[in-house]
Amino acid sequence: MIETNQLTKHYGDFTAVDGISFRVEPGQVLGFLGPNGAGKSTTMKMIAGFLAPTAGSAKVCGFDIETQPIEAKRQIGYLPEGAPSYGEMTPRAFLEFVAEMRGLGGGARTRRIDDVIGRLQLESVLAQPIDTLSKGFKRRVGLAQAILHDPPVLVLDEPTDGLDPNQKHEVRTLINAMSRDKIIVISTHILEEVHAVCNRAVIIARGRLLADATPAELEVRSRYHMAVSLTAENAGAAREALSRIADIDSIEIDPQDKRITAFPKKGRMIFNAVSEALKAQNIAVSELQLEAGRLDEVFRNITLAPARETRA
């Protein structure tokens, strides 16, 4: 379990993290969302035991990061921002080093190293200095050292940054596979990632925790939630047909691709009404979609809102 209590970090006069409290239980994959400079990385650095909090506390599996730092660090696998590693070492030597620092010896060390090499597909680069590897491989080496000791807690700062779409998919699969019995905290500014791996999302801006909910709950806050979008050959006729539906509050047409979005009145379901109206009028549509809500819009609304309390 990770538990933070009013975690705060000041840099001089600047407050990077301002009283953040949350709990994460095993099985949860918590996504840290927020604009650049919001305090995501600083929070993670404090949980990982790199930075000391100015105020407040954090506990990892019951160990306080300030009073029992070594025990706390043993529970954590940490991927720092940018996935740093010792460039002159080969991935094999680097993993050997981390394994030794983690107290893995003998057969367990060989087994774990072979396991992470396989999971992150590092076989082909094991003997090359890390400096000479591509960004994707460097990131995977960083991930490999984080999961090497099979920790109960993983703290991953932008684990998929710099990976190509295939590699991103692989890393997300890896995270999903590990998520069952672990506590995983990842930071990202890629919103699709929240859907792909997280079952809980926390939005941070200006050092404050502004929302804490499941991705689906966040989508409900979008004005697109339960809206219906469609693309019709005859946009004018479609709009005309929709405007007669009582439960529709407003209709917007995208000036770029003429895609029509109809927003329901509060709490109303309009999908069936829309599809029946179109059928009745014989209006051909090339696609028709019920929107779940748009995370990017929710994200913008929450993070750009003037500094008012919007706690979930």
Next chain:
Amino acid sequence: MNATTTTPMPANPVLTIFRRELASYFATPVAYVFIVIFLLLSGAFTFYLGNFYERGQADLQPFFTFHPWLYLFLVPAVAMRLWAEERKSGTIELLLTLPVTMNQAVLGKFLAAWAFIGIALALTFPIWITVNYLGDPDNGVIFAGYVGSLLMAGAFLAIGSCLSAATRNQVIAFILTVVVCFLFLLAGYPLVLDFFRAFAPQGVVDAVAGLSFLTHFGAISKGVIDLRDLIYFALTIGVWLYANAVVIDLKKAD
């Protein structure tokens, strides 16, 4: 396997860091360049400036005399990367989030750098063979000279390690270290003492004079291994390494 259920007995982290660091010197040309230059310069100083042959004495006094000046530039070159590079590449975050205390990390890195300089120093053994071939030197004095030289290198290195933690720029770390080491070298000489005499009471001036590397090294290299000189270097190393840990703690957030 789960880390909570099978709390593994960690190997000594100081030793692990020590081994990694020492290996990293030899993974790049840096080590070889350093060793070659150290050997070339120490030889050139001994024979040309120290008049090794002309003196007609079977000892290594001309060899050791120039070590402080050699170290003044070469040790900061080794020390400058110690923490500045960790900070610049971000590996400091990786290192300090492993289950290791700050003191262990500082000590492991310091000892590796010290051992590296020790290797370079040990490779000067041909000059010891030469002097034994040519004459009949007091090998006890020579041994003391090597001990003193290594201790002084350690003191330079501890200063450099601390200052390297204060910046992520290796050039700045190098220059700062050279300046501070220079002041410590000459602490017993008018250049430094006159500055303190201008405002400090005599007690302070005497204390500063007692900090001189040259005085302490000179005593040891003449074969007089005085406990006070050993303690002096050990304390100097200890104090600077302690400061090193404090500086890392203060600056790691930047």
